[in-house]
Amino acid sequence: MDIKQKIQQLRAELTQHNYSYYVLDHPTISDYEFDMKLKELQELEAKHPEFFDPTSPTVRVGGEVTKNFETVVHENRMYSLDNSYSKEDLQDWEVRIKKMVDGPVEYTCELKYDGASMNMIYEHGKLVRAVTRGDGFQGDDVTTNVKTIKSVPLQLKDDYPEKFEIRGEIILPIEGFNKMNEERIEIGEEPYRNPRNTA
Known part of the structure; x- marks a missing residue:
């Protein structure tokens, strides 16, 4: 070959x-x-x-968007983080960073939640649209579903730009995932495969 x-x-x-x-x-x-x-x-x-x-x-970035929701083009492309499985990958990355930055480089490390990447658009402090990453250029409009998540504010207080986007991960804790599956099994439905895709 x-x-x-x-x-x-x-x-x-x-x-x-x-x-x-x-x-x-x-x-x-x-x-x-x-x-x-x-x-x-x-x-x-x-x-x-x-x-x-x-x-x-x-x-x-990802796969095709599903056909269960309206497809929406992202105003700004949604990128994905690259994975690394070796020390050499990280060292190469640091060399590239130092070539682009003038002066010392400081790092902040945090855990990466493995969930559904989401782009939430607010206008005048109000959540108007939530879109999955999809392929990075277009995603699924899941606004109705996201509005059911209690930790997502539908209306922001105080002074915010007229329009802005918040990007992050929608996650489903394992306890909630297990509870959902128990309920699905009880009513004779197929259990979900994993928390990430269920989210």
Whole structure:
């Protein structure tokens, strides 16, 4: 198999895995296995830019958006954080950062919650739209669902810009996930597979 065929094979595999994960809610490989395949593809594409494809999984953030909600184009692209599984990756990243920044660099580290990435748009302090990341360029309008989350303010107090966006993760704690599944099983419904996709 030549390089071009290997790249095409990895793209096809990753696209199918993305579809299974994001659309069907039925992961077919582990996150780690997916990340390793994605990293291999990224390295091959970097070495062979002549095979660039704008639809490659390395260009797109997630999977297709589902068809249960209205599709909305993001005003500003929603990026995703890259994963790292080695000390060398982090060292390479730090070298790139230091080339871009004049002076000393300080870091703040925090836990990353693994949930559903969300973009909430407020106008005049009022929540007007909540959109999933989707593929980074467009996502699902899930405003009605997000408005049921008690910790999400529908109306902000005090002085805020006329229009702004808040981006973060919608998470479902494991206790709540387990309770939901117990209730679903009791009424004869299929339990959810994982808290992230359920959120």
